[in-house]
Amino acid sequence: xxxxxxxxxxxxxxxxxxxxxxxxxxxxxxxxxxxxxxxxxxxxxxxxxxxxxxxxxxxxxxxxxxxxxxxxxxxxxxxxxxxxxxxxxxxxxxxxxxxxxxxxxxxxxxxxxxxxxxxxxxxxxxxxxxxxxxxxxxxxxxxxxxxxxxxxxxxxxxxxxxxxxxxxxxxxxxxxxxxxxxxxxxxxxxxxxxxxxxxxxxxxxxxxxxxxxxxxxxxxxxxxxxxxxxxxxxxxxxxxxxxxxxxxxxxxxxxxxxxxxxxxxxxxxxxxxxxxxxxxxxxx
Amino acid sequence: xxxxxxxxxxxxxxxxxxxxxxxxxxxxxxxxxxxxxxxxxxxxxxxxxxxxxxxxxxxxxxxxxxxxxxxxxxxxxxxxxxxxxxxxxxxxxxxxxxxxxxxxxxxxxxxxxx
Numbered sequence: 347x348x349x350x351x352x353x354x355x356x357x358x359x360x361x362x363x364x365x366x367x368x369x370x371x372x373x374x375x376x377x378x379x380x381x382x383x384x385x386x387x388x389x390x391x392x393x394x395x396x397x398x399x400x401x402x403x404x405x406x407x408x409x410x411x412x413x414x415x416x417x418x419x420x421x422x423x424x425x426x427x428x429x430x431x432x433x434x435x436x437x438x439x440x441x442x443x444x445x446x447x448x449x450x451x452x453x454x455x456x457x458x459x460x461x462x463x464x465x466x467x468x469x470x471x472x473x474x475x476x477x478x479x480x481x482x483x484x485x486x487x488x489x490x491x492x493x494x495x496x497x498x499x500x501x502x503x504x505x506x507x508x509x510x511x512x513x514x515x516x517x518x519x520x521x522x523x524x525x526x527x528x529x530x531x532x533x534x535x536x537x538x539x540x541x542x543x544x545x546x547x548x549x550x551x552x553x554x555x556x557x558x559x560x561x562x563x564x565x566x567x568x569x570x571x572x573x574x575x576x577x578x579x580x581x582x583x584x585x586x587x588x589x590x591x592x593x594x595x596x597x598x599x600x601x602x603x604x605x606x607x608x609x610x611x612x613x614x615x616x617x618x619x620x621x622x623x624x625x626x627x628x629x630x
Numbered sequence: 631x632x633x634x635x636x637x638x639x640x641x642x643x644x645x646x647x648x649x650x651x652x653x654x655x656x657x658x659x660x661x662x663x664x665x666x667x668x669x670x671x672x673x674x675x676x677x678x679x680x681x682x683x684x685x686x687x688x689x690x691x692x693x694x695x696x697x698x699x700x701x702x703x704x705x706x707x708x709x710x711x712x713x714x715x716x717x718x719x720x721x722x723x724x725x726x727x728x729x730x731x732x733x734x735x736x737x738x739x740x741x742x743x744x
Contacts, residue, residue, distance in 0.1 A: 349735060403695075403710040411716045414708060477697060480708055481733045484694025487711075552704035554683075558720055571701050572730060588702050 350485060351500035351507075352574060357474040357481070358508030360538075360581045361391070364470030366515030367531050368463050371436075373516075374524050383460045387467030394468070395475025399483065402476065414476075415553065422546040425469035428462055429539035430604050433532040437608045478505070534582075536604060541584015544597035551592050562594040659683040659718070664739075666698075666709065666731060667691040671739040680724040680743040686717040696737075700729035703741070 368384045398417065405413060485501050488494040519527055550556045566587035571580045579585035584597060662684050665672040669692070678684050690696045690709040698707045698717065709715045722743035731737035 353733065353735070402708060403713070406713060408716075410710075410713060418706075477708055477732075480695040480710065481697070484711065484733065488694060548704040552720065554718070554720055560723070572735070586701065590704070593704075 348500060350481075350497045351504040352577075353481065354478060354501040354504030355507050356504075356577050356581060357478045358505045359511065359578065360474060361388075361471045362508040362510075362512030363515065363534075363538075363582075365467060366512035366519070367535070368467050368470075369516050370519035370527065371531070372460075372463065373520060374527055377460065380460050380463075383464040384467045387464035388471050390464075391468045391471025391475055394472045395479045398472075398476035399479030402480065415549065419546060419549055421469055421473050422542050422549075424465070425473060426539050426543050426546065426600075428465050428469060429535050429542070430607075432462060432466055433535040433539065433604070434608055436528045436532045436535075532608060536601065536608060537583040539604070540597050540600040541580070541582075543600040544584055544586075544589070544593045547596040548590065548593045551590060556592060559591040559593075559595075562589050562591045564588050659685055661685045661687050661716075664688045664698075665691055666696045666737065669731075669734050669737050671729075671731070671737050674739040676739065676741045678719075678722065678741055678743050681721045683721045684719055686719055687714060688717060689714040695733060697732040698729060699732040700727060700741075702727040703729065705729075706732070 365384065365388055368387075369381060372378065372380055372384060398414075402410065402414060482498075482501055485494070485498040489498040519531075522530070547556065551558055564587065569576045569579070569585070569587060571577060571585055571587040576585060576587060586593065589597075659682065660679075662676055662678060664676060664686055666688065667690075676686075686698075688696075688698050688707070688709050690711055690713055693711050695711055696709045698705065698709060698715075700706075703719060703722075705717055705719070707715055707717050719741075722741070724744050725742075727741040727743070729739055729741065
């Protein structure tokens with residue numbers, strides 16, 4: 347029971363985090379009436395997961411060999427893109443926050459198309475969704491014996507716990523200031539996206555699309571990424587115990603490039619933005 | 631002009647065919663069977679030749695889905711109940727690469743490339 351609990355908790359954790367964040371985000375910008383974007387995205391993610399889970403069991407041959415990989419890569423690509431854009435936007439907005447609340451909200455809704463929230467919710471749920479569906483399905487077919495029941499119960503409890511964590515984020519996030527919430531989540535989403543990006547690159551490396559590189563480090567004895575703590579860190583910030591150089595490099599590359607995008611291109615703080623070496627107009 | 635052009639085309643076609651032929655010949659790496667049954671991998675230690683690509687042919691004989699996962703190999707592959715999945719693995723440097731069934735983590739094993 348404990349084993350299945352940990353598995354579904356881990357699989358559902360990322361989805362719960364993202365759902366918690368997108369709902370809090372909508373609440374923060376005063377778009378409670380647009381919760382449906384997040385809800386629909388999440389529901390579509392669940393439906394897509396069930397559909398893919400069902401489809402995978404009917405496939406065979408090369409379609410089964412490659413199909414899920416291609417879909418998995420596509421989802422990673424979309425998720426990284428949406429996360430980057432959203433993180434960038436949040437950071438911009440956190441800096442721009444000033445003036446009265448209503449103005450801030452209108453600006454937020456006008457400048458950020460809310461459907462991206464739906465896409466974020468969808469990819470957050472769908473990414474590990476089909477796997478979770480297959481896992482649960484397997485458990486339920488074996489839920490005829492007492493131990494089978496215990497396993498299935500553990501798995502359902504794991505998902506419920508993940509959902510509770512998402513809810514806790516939503517409850518907690520509501521009391522944070524808008525600026526702080528945006529700042530914290532944009533850093534978090536940046537790390538999450540860096541982890542996904544590096545995973546995607548690793549898959550391409552394993553598939554032979556990218557050249558193979560040697561192992562960058564081995565910390566599997568200190569903190570195994572299959573373990574509970576390492577596994578969660580893996581989902582959260584993309585921790586890897588034995589990454590290839592290409593994976594570690596792409597993680598860093600993503601962090602540096604989008605970190606620069608995120609933290610350097612905000613709207614001007616007048617003093618910081620005065621170009622160096624240029625004489626201010628009033629002094630000339 | 632027409633003749634040399636035709637020759638050129640023929641040459642290109644021959645070259646392409648031979649490249650594809652060579653590629654598909656090289657694309658037939660050895661198949662290494664691996665079975666999931668009764669919450670266990672069989673065998674738990676897979677020996678392969680180092681520096682040679684191979685195909686892991688994973689058959690799931692149990693009644694529930696398994697997920698072959700190896701962070702070392704960067705592979706995560708769901709194998710539905712009763713199905714067989716081919717996983718192409720790139721040439722490995724000599725060493726040990728662990729894997730497990732992510733859906734049932736007491737099922738573990740390792741690939742030894744030597």
